[in-house]
Amino acid sequence: MRARSAEKEANEGEPRWAYLRSTWEELHRFAKVHGLSHATCIALKKTLDALTMNETDQEPLKFYKLENIKPSGDLLADARKILAEAERLERVDWRHARRNRATAISLGTAVPARPEDVHKNHVFGKGLFWDADTGNYRFEYRPQKTCGTVAEPLRIPLNPEYGAFIDAVILQDQDRRYLGDLRAQAIAAQRPLYVNYDGSPCAYGWYSRQWAAITGTGGQIARTVIYDSFASEGEFGLQYAKASTFHKTDAIPEKYRSMKSKEVSYRTAQDLIFANRSDDDYADLI
Structure with a gap:
């Protein structure tokens, strides 16, 4: 509202x-x-x-x-709460739905995909992979919007904390000792990351509805949120935002950066100037 x-x-x-x-x-x-x-x-x-x-x-x-949407870190904290609350719900289908929502919000803070890519590419063994050597998940796929013009895939390894959400939607109410087998089954079957309680894939509009329930607007907003949230991290933060949204030119990110985001970048740059100064530089002025 x-x-x-x-x-x-x-x-x-x-x-x-x-x-x-x-x-x-x-x-x-x-x-x-x-x-x-x-x-x-x-x-x-x-x-x-x-x-x-x-x-x-x-x-x-x-x-x-x-203006009324929390930054990425706070959204991730909300996702953790939703995941924890799922364990206390009475009905199994409610628990299933809450784990799905928590995962959709959390992953949107790391890889803010377009709803079309969530629907078509956030699939085990197709666009979402498990690296046994590192014990982490990664997204790797060619986004739908640019797949006809850009050969390079989006490739983002995920922090283990994000992996915990993915594990939760694999396991649901099963014992954790079955995680390896269930993960292997999901990969072999190329199961969508988000499925309903009956095992059917979640509808195309499902992802945006989850974001709307938390932020008041659809999942596309995550692509703007990440630029605002990472502006304070300087060039490193902006480069990550650009990579995770798969923006291939410098012109496109400008359309996703609010004036607030730019002002934060300016302050960060000025803070860096003062942080790198030597007090000796001011000695002659006193």
């Missing part, structure tokens, strides 16, 4: 130029492909350029939603 309130306020008094720009972009593309007159294409392009300029001056709606 809080995110929707911020969204409503952001829409008051001014249209969302991004919506209009995307509409005119498709109209312009349609006109060119279907051979409409040159004058029509020019007119559409002129309007498209104006809308693009207006969009540049308007803060994206997702940044308004961020």
Whole structure:
């Protein structure tokens, strides 16, 4: 509700130029492909350029939603609580559902995948792998949005703490001594990471609904949250955010960074300047 309130306020008094720009972009593309007159294409392009300029001056709606969403570390803490609470629920299907939700939120803080990739690639033995040598899981797959243009896969090894969530959705109510066998079965069967209590794959929209239950908006917001959360870590943090979202150019991350994120980066850089100074540098000024 809080995110929707911020969204409503952001829409008051001014249209969302991004919506209009995307509409005119498709109209312009349609006109060119279907051979409409040159004058029509020019007119559409002129309007498209104006809308693009207006969009540049308007803060994206997702940044308004961020105002009421916790940073990645706090979301991970919430996921831990959900996982712990699952053990105390009376019904087995409720416990199953809560473990799924906890895992969806936790992994979204490490690898904020698009819902389409969660549905198609977060699958044991297909996009999610177990490294027996290290005892850790890793994601490795070609994201759906860029698989036709980028040959390089997304490859992110996971911290063991994230692995504990994955183990939980494998085990559910089974004894931990069966984990190895159940994991091997899931990999051999290429089982989706998220399945319902009856064993069927969770629906396409399931992932975003889990995020909406916790943050008030869908799973796509995780890709913006990670940039805000890692801004204080300097270049290292931003590079991780870029890698985990599979943004291959420097231009794309700019669209996911709020002004708050940029201001945090500026403060971090200035703090680093003062942290690296020598007190002797000021001796002659006193």
